[in-house]
Amino acid sequence: MSAFQLTGKTAIITGGASGIGRAIAQVFAQNGARVHILDFNEKQAQATVEAFKAENLEVYYNICDVSNAEEVQQIVDEIAMQRTIDILVNNAGVAHVGNIENTTEADLDRIYAINIKGVYNCAKAAIKHMKGKSGVIINMASIASSVGISDRFAYSMSKGAVLTMTYSIAKDYVDEGIRCNSISPARVxxxxxxxxxxxxxxxxxxxxxxxxxxxxxxxxxGKPVEIAHLALYLASDEASFITGTDFPIDGGFIKLNG
Incomplete structure (x- = not known):
């Protein structure tokens, strides 16, 4: 049995139907969590949940556009009516390749709506139910939050915002029992x-x-499961002394390149 158990805890994971989010959902459920996936892709979400239920894992899904504040709040409130929300993983995000000249206003708005506003919407909805109790928020940032990456203007902008939102949430809600950290993967x-x-x-x-x-x-x-195991640690009680910190998991990219 892993030292980092989430038995009895409820976790919401956005973008949990594929990639890194799917790996986090699986690892959390394997370690005792009741997992709610919020994802825009119904087909993928349904297939993911069915696969996990075949492993006797307790995983559910809600179709959700994280850029829609009203939709997010309604879903989070419904989950909170059933059980305490202990963990939120803000993983949903989209990418864009391009420098400032070939990034259109529409490109920028799309990145902002999902990667920044989506984190804001979900964190705000969950914090309401965590305040004065306890809670863990994990935001998926990126190495692009910290170093310059060619042709990633809009994406880097959004992940820089995720990083600073992490610091602000950690600072503002430390006295409410809420821990907030971020993970910055390199290419996975x-x-x-x-x-x-x-x-x-x-x-x-x-x-x-x-x-x-x-x-x-x-x-x-990197492998999605490697990111998931870091998220598991940060969500667990063993990490109870950690908040307001970004964790690069990057194969040495930030410190050893250049």
Missing amino acids: HTPFVDGFIEKNYPDNQEEMFEKLSKTQPLGRM
Whole structure:
């Protein structure tokens, strides 16, 4: 049995139907949590929950657009009526490739609505039910929060905001028993990465995968489950002395490149 147990705790994970979010949902449920996935993709969410239930894991899903404050609040309130909300993982997000010149206003608005406003909506909805009790909020930032990444203008902007929102929430709610931290992954091998390579480099997919892998000093991309295990620790009681901190998990990218 893992030292980092979440038995009896309820966790909400946004974007939990695929990639890193799916891995976090699975690891949390395997370690005793009751997990509620909030995701925009109903087909993926349903398939994910069915797969987890086949493992006798307690996982549920709600179709949710995290950029819609009213929708988020209604779903979180409904979950809170059934049980205490102990953990929120703000994982839902979208990417954009481009510098400032080839980032349109529509691109910027889309990134803002999901990556920034989505975190705001979900954190605000959950904090209302955590105040004066206890709670853990984990925000998915990125190495792009801390270092310059080429052609990631809008994405970096959004993840920088996630990082500073983490600091603000931790500071403002420490006396309410709420801990807030963030995780900053480097490139992680998810279906999104495979789709990106297939779409943009159809004639040299293997070569591009190798090139992207080697941008991390360890020579490979991260695995979703590796991010999930860090999230598990931060959500657990063993991390009760940690708040207002960002945790890079990057294969050495920030400190060893350059």
